[in-house]
Amino acid sequence: MNLTLKIWRQSGPKAKGEMVTYPVTDISEDMSFLEMLDVLNEQLNARGEEPIAFDSDCREGICGMCGLMISGKAHGPEVTTTCQLHMRSFSDGDEITIEPWRADAFPVIKDLVVDRGSFDRIIQAGGFISANTGSAPEAHSVPVPKPKADRAFMAAACIGCGACVAACPNASGMLFMGAKITHLGELPQGQPERDARVVSMVTQHDLEGFGGCTNIGECSSACPKEIPLDVINQLNKDLRGALMRGE
Amino acid sequence: MTDTQTASTVAPEAPAAPAREAAPGVVHGLYTEGEPIADTKAPQGPIEARWNKRKFDAALVNPANRRKLTVIIVGTGLAGGAAAATLGEAGYNVKSFCYQDSPRRAHSIAAQGGINAAKNYKEDGDSTFRLFYDTVKGGDYRSRESNVYRLAEVSANIIDQCVAQGVPFAREYGGLLDNRSFGGVQVSRTFYARGQTGQQLLIGAYQALERQVAAGTVEMFSRHEMLEVVVVDGKARGIIARDLVTGEIETHLADAVVLASGGYGNVFFLSTNAMGSNVTATWRAHRKGAHFANPCYTQIHPTCIPVAGEHQSKLTLMSESLRNDGRIWVPKNAADCEKDPREIPEEDRDYYLERIYPSFGNLVPRDIASRQAKNVCDEGRGVGPKVGDFRRGVYLDFTDALKRMSAEAVAEKYGNLLDMYQRITGENPYEVPMRIYPAVHYTMGGLWVDYDLQSSIPGLFVTGEANFSDHGANRLGASALMQGLADGYFVLPNTIRDYLAKGPFPKLEESHEAVVEARASVDARVSKLLSINGDRSVDSFHKELGNIMWEFCGMERSEEGLLKAIDLIRGLRDEFWRNVKVLGSADTLNQSLEKAGRVADFLELGELMCIDALHRRESCGGHFRAESQTEDGEALRHDDEYAYVAAWEWGGQDGAPVLHKEDLVYEFVEMKQRSYK
Ligand SMILES: Cc1cc2nc3c(=O)[nH]c(=O)nc-3n(C[C@H](O)[C@H](O)[C@H](O)COP(=O)(O)OP(=O)(O)OC[C@H]3O[C@@H](n4cnc5c(N)ncnc54)[C@H](O)[C@@H]3O)c2cc1C
Ligand code: SF4
Numbered sequence: 048m049n050l051t052l053k054i055w056r057q058s059g060p061k062a063k064g065e066m067v068t069y070p071v072t073d074i075s076e077d078m079s080f081l082e083m084l085d086v087l088n089e090q091l092n093a094r095g096e097e098p099i100a101f102d103s104d105c106r107e108g109i110c111g112m113c114g115l116m117i118s119g120k121a122h123g124p125e126v127t128t129t130c131q132l133h134m135r136s137f138s139d140g141d142e143i144t145i146e147p148w149r150a151d152a153f154p155v156i157k158d159l160v161v162d163r164g165s166f167d168r169i170i171q172a173g174g175f176i177s178a179n180t181g182s183a184p185e186a187h188s189v190p191v192p193k194p195k196a197d198r199a200f201m202a203a204a205c206i207g208c209g210a211c212v213a214a215c216p217n218a219s220g221m222l223f224m225g226a227k228i229t230h231l232g233e234l235p236q237g238q239p240e241r242d243a244r245v246v247s248m249v250t251q252h253d254l255e256g257f258g259g260c261t262n263i264g265e266c267s268s269a270c271p272k273e274i275p276l277d278v279i280n281q282l283n284k285d286l287r288g289a290l291m292r293g294e
Numbered sequence: 295m296t297d298t299q300t301a302s303t304v305a306p307e308a309p310a311a312p313a314r315e316a317a318p319g320v321v322h323g324l325y326t327e328g329e330p331i332a333d334t335k336a337p338q339g340p341i342e343a344r345w346n347k348r349k350f351d352a353a354l355v356n357p358a359n360r361r362k363l364t365v366i367i368v369g370t371g372l373a374g375g376a377a378a379a380t381l382g383e384a385g386y387n388v389k390s391f392c393y394q395d396s397p398r399r400a401h402s403i404a405a406q407g408g409i410n411a412a413k414n415y416k417e418d419g420d421s422t423f424r425l426f427y428d429t430v431k432g433g434d435y436r437s438r439e440s441n442v443y444r445l446a447e448v449s450a451n452i453i454d455q456c457v458a459q460g461v462p463f464a465r466e467y468g469g470l471l472d473n474r475s476f477g478g479v480q481v482s483r484t485f486y487a488r489g490q491t492g493q494q495l496l497i498g499a500y501q502a503l504e505r506q507v508a509a510g511t512v513e514m515f516s517r518h519e520m521l522e523v524v525v526v527d528g529k530a531r532g533i534i535a536r537d538l539v540t541g542e543i544e545t546h547l548a549d550a551v552v553l554a555s556g557g558y559g560n561v562f563f564l565s566t567n568a569m570g571s572n573v574t575a576t577w578r579a580h581r582k583g584a585h586f587a588n589p590c591y592t593q594i595h596p597t598c599i600p601v602a603g604e605h606q607s608k609l610t611l612m613s614e615s616l617r618n619d620g621r622i623w624v625p626k627n628a629a630d631c632e633k634d635p636r637e638i639p640e641e642d643r644d645y646y647l648e649r650i651y652p653s654f655g656n657l658v659p660r661d662i663a664s665r666q667a668k669n670v671c672d673e674g675r676g677v678g679p680k681v682g683d684f685r686r687g688v689y690l691d692f693t694d695a696l697k698r699m700s701a702e703a704v705a706e707k708y709g710n711l712l713d714m715y716q717r718i719t720g721e722n723p724y725e726v727p728m729r730i731y732p733a734v735h736y737t738m739g740g741l742w743v744d745y746d747l748q749s750s751i752p753g754l755f756v757t758g759e760a761n762f763s764d765h766g767a768n769r770l771g772a773s774a775l776m777q778g779l780a781d782g783y784f785v786l787p788n789t790i791r792d793y794l795a796k797g798p799f800p801k802l803e804e805s806h807e808a809v810v811e812a813r814a815s816v817d818a819r820v821s822k823l824l825s826i827n828g829d830r831s832v833d834s835f836h837k838e839l840g841n842i843m844w845e846f847c848g849m850e851r852s853e854e855g856l857l858k859a860i861d862l863i864r865g866l867r868d869e870f871w872r873n874v875k876v877l878g879s880a881d882t883l884n885q886s887l888e889k890a891g892r893v894a895d896f897l898e899l900g901e902l903m904c905i906d907a908l909h910r911r912e913s914c915g916g917h918f919r920a921e922s923q924t925e926d927g928e929a930l931r932h933d934d935e936y937a938y939v940a941a942w943e944w945g946g947q948d949g950a951p952v953l954h955k956e957d958l959v960y961e962f963v964e965m966k967q968r969s970y971k
């Protein structure tokens with residue numbers, strides 16, 4: 048198939064960016080979206096134009112490194128990551144716009160690459176259970192009811208891609224953060240630090256310049272791992288409780 | 295030397311090709327043999343007492359001194375992330391590096407199946423000794439007993455540690471941990487978190503790491519690529535890294551350096567590794583004196599989604615658990631290969647694994663399943679689209695399972711995998727048999743380390759897939775995650791202290807000659823890559839190298855093929871340094887430049903892999919030499935000649951590599967030929 052791509056080009060963090068049009072031809076429907084960009088990059092390289100910078104690593108939908116706004120949708124038209132999107136989701140003649148995640152907390156580094164260090168700093172603020180190596184009790188000493196273990200797992204499936212932020216009109220990081228609060232809060236091991244965790248993660252989230260949540264739900268629809276909105280309710284509930292208990 | 299290889303056209307990097315049959319003592323014209331080596335750190339005596347003895351004998355570092363000791367750790371996968379967190383907790387000053395934008399994205403994240411541990415929660419006869427035994431046997435008797443025993447011994451602690459961190463392993467209704475059997479062993483010792491075990495373990499290590507970043511013990515350098523080791527007075531004292539965002543070349547000095555940079559499967563271009571997985575960190579160390587052990591041992595995984603076309607950038611693994619219920623076949627007649635598989639009657643199908651291995655059937659080990667798939671495709675009976683001259687695929691058929699179990703039950707067990715298959719291929723596996731083909735998956739070879747995980751450069755330690763130590767010639771399923779975390783949480787923190795106790799080492803200035811030189815060589819290489827401005831893209835070289843490696847150093851290797859591959863690689867490397875085209879500049883994010891540096895190192899590694907494969911005239915584990923097989927085509931080991939680790943020393947720019955042999959002595963396990971008939 049033949050397509051017209053309109054791609055955001057920006058030479059550096061401070062440079063002004065612009066949309067540039069690139070026609071591509073002979074795209075096979077078995078290609079992944081990123082392989083289509085690889086083909087374009089090979090052509091640009093051959094013509095002496097600098098290839099388009101974009102992030103990806105595992106290309107299996109699990110590392111969370113990839114992430115593009117594709118015709119206005121985070122990760123494109125399917126519920127999956129950009130790297131797992133295949134060209135059979137498009138038709139001959141389509142015009143596709145490709146942009147980086149847009150959020151104050153994710154500044155653009157170059158072309159389609161953004162800095163998501165703010166997510167790491169939210170985790171640093173409390174997204175962990177303090178358990179020094181070697182101090183752990185025998186694994187079977189604390190049974191975890193299966194429904195709790197399953198819910199913890201569901202929330203822990205977040206890959207930290209940032210699509211939720213990109214999809215949200217407020218650029219809020221609440222789905223990402225709610226997923227971590229729910230993961231650790233469901234487990235008995237996560238209880239001792241539960242109050243302190245939510246308060247300090249939320250403080251960091253706001254400091255980073257993420258917006259607040261107004262219950263629009265775009266985050267969850269864009270999430271490739273289908274993290275449900277109720278993790279945000281969980282977060283709010285935990286936060287209220289913690290503040291009430293004077294954390 | 296060819297005419298083009300004059301000083302002016304060849305980069306400082308490209309080793310010249312020593313002419314075959316050149317210097318005396320040069321075997322095959324390709325390598326020389328040096329002194330044998332021994333792992334001098336492994337204690338002797340009863341195997342179950344060795345690790346405790348080593349821990350006791352290793353010197354301690356006074357807590358007040360730890361802050362003054364800096365340790366650089368390259369890699370934030372299970373092996374590096376766990377080590378950084380643990381050393382940070384202990385109070386050392388840690389600097390941690392990864393090339394991704396966040397430490398959470400290291401390739402360990404992609405592991406699906408599970409992690410082994412000898413907990414014996416199922417009371418099915420498992421024990422530390424049995425896990426040790428299975429791993430030694432699975433590795434085809436080419437690993438060290440002491441190391442493997444230690445791995446089995448600490449495996450149980452790993453599960454405790456991960457549970458304490460909040461890793462959501464699968465549980466039973468009673469709230470206890472669930473286990474499954476994996477990779478053809480007869481006990482259930484594999485812990486898992488649906489098909490995302492690697493992700494969950496890595497997130498556990500990542501969170502522990504971020505906790506130390508917050509505590510100020512670990513400083514994180516993401517989007518940084520290590521490009522050189524700094525060796526001063528024979529000791530590893532730091533690294534040179536490039537900030538991938540600003541392009542700045544940075545010097546980082548330390549008292550010890552740990553490489554946890556993962557495997558080098560991407561030398562084949564197509565593999566199940568991440569796009570950025572590379573050999574650069576370990577290869578640069580090799581060039582500075584660290585021996586590279588068993589480079590030819592690669593694992594080719596049988597159940598991957600086949601190549602779809604020329605544009606393919608990587609291959610996707612599907613968990614081998616699919617072989618528990620799926621049946622593997624190809625048409626009996628090449629004429630049927632283009633037909634819709636559903637129209638091929640039962641009597642015209644060849645369930646070749648069930649035919650050749652009646653007792654193990656579809657569950658034979660990975661290396662065997664892979665090689666037989668190649669054989670039937672080489673006979674012209676492969677299925678799916680042609681890539682080049684051949685169809686490279688075999689059917690993995692769930693029709694019988696769907697009849698036996700119901701679609702719901704199949705979906706419950708394998709739903710994720712079948713959906714992934716459908717997303718990638720556009721075919722519905724509930725209706726049409728899936729197509730699979732082997733793909734490069736894991737590298738057992740890596741930098742040589744002693745029992746302390748210290749390389750042949752003092753102060754340089756190597757953990758996880760980057761070292762060679764525990765899996766011999768073939769790795770069993772669910773044991774790489776185990777090794778990564780064993781090394782990172784429990785082994786390295788105990789052994790590195792014996793080295794650090796001798797420090798802090800004399801203060802080093804950035805103006806020291808060795809530091810300046812290391813930095814200058816990195817600068818020169820970056821400028822060189824950007825200045826060639828030839829006609830061919832980096833990827834085109836990488837693909838061509840991958841094809842050579844896959845064809846001649848893949849599932850079956852022969853003397854003739856390997857000699858040819860070595861010539862081809864040398865020619866390609868020469869062309870690379872004359873004709874590669876890398877655009878953009880050094881002082882911004884430049885992904886072509888990053889790739890170029892990695893491919894340049896793969897072009898050197900590929901040759902060493904072929905030399906190693908050539909010198910080992912036996913078949914063992916994942917290394918199958920056409921010249922060494924039984925009458926019915928099975929792998930044949932030669933323990934009398936080859937029961938050793940081949941540790942290669944860099945031979946210098948113009949020299950041939952030097953082979954050092956470390957004999958493998960089996961005191962506790964008896965060596966046998968494997969049989970799965
Ligand atoms: C698809 C797949 C499925 C698998 N499934 C299983 C399984 O079920 N069970 C199992 O036991 N094993 C499995 N494995 C194998 C296992 O996942 C790996 O062997 C293991 O995770 C490697 O861990 P590591 O910490 O050594 O390296 P990695 O996780 O690969 O980490 C490497 C780190 O080094 C960094 N790095 C590399 N080079 C540089 C450089 N030059 N400069 C700076 N940083 C650098 C990277 O950024 C990264 O942080 C699987 C592997 C794959 C590919
Ligand atoms: S919640 Fe979903 S969209 Fe947001 S970072 Fe996690 S996986 Fe990505």
Ligand code: FES
Pocket residue numbers: 102103104105106107108109110111112113114128129130131
């Ligand atoms: S590249 Fe890893 S999730 Fe897309």
